[in-house]
């Protein structure tokens with residue numbers, strides 16, 4: 318079972334890059350199932366209904382979220398009908414939807430779970446470890462591949478989380494920091510891991526946003542919003558994981574870095 322996981326899709330350039338390249342990637346890697354992190358899809362923060370369906374039309378099968386899950390409160394209007402959407406499992410706010418969801422592809426079950434980390438994150442959450450562990454314990458009899466999107470800031474926290482669930486899930490894939498890390502590997506008990514998948518967005522900005530606007534805010538303390546350069550070249554970061562359908566352990570994880578053709 319080949320699963321393509323796309324890092325945080327940021328704004329219009331991210332949507333364009335995914336829409337224009339997904340079919341090609343699916344063919345190239347013979348992908349059976351596509352997951353995308355969608356927390357930054359709508360103007361950099363959140364996910365409106367129109368963009369949710371736009372990504373499904375482009376070929377995404379499951380969309381996960383992150384700390385920006387509620388940046389567009391329109392989410393509350395459609396979350397209970399969005400059966401391909403997985404919001405963070407361990408948030409304290411009650412917003413409906415599901416933090417873990419089961420999909421079926423050619424008779425194979427794939428569970429996708431989204432968990433928020435705690436270090437340097439300000440959202441109110443319950444323990445990521447105990448939230449996922451109690452979910453796994455409750456699913457003891459379920460026969461499924463299990464992909465976890467661990468949305469967290471600190472690399473060390475993500476590495477710990479990977480080892481904590483090594484052998485208990487098929488993959489722990491880090492998201493949120495928007496820069497692809499060079500540590501993709503299969504852990505000793507068969508779980509695919511990467512600290513951060515990266516992002517799909519503007520290649521020459523800062524984490525997908527227009528660089529000068531981010532520098533004005535971050536370096537010089539000016540009151541401004543992060544902007545976008547829709548003319549920028551798109552970058553697509555992803556991983557492809559190959560999972561053994563019988564054991565649910567990972568055979569391989571490869572990183573993908575694609576630059577939009579000019």
Ligand SMILES: [Fe+2]
Nearest residue numbers: 325356357493
């Ligand atoms: Fe993000």
Ligand SMILES: [Fe+2]
Nearest residue numbers: 383384385493
């Ligand atoms: Fe995030």
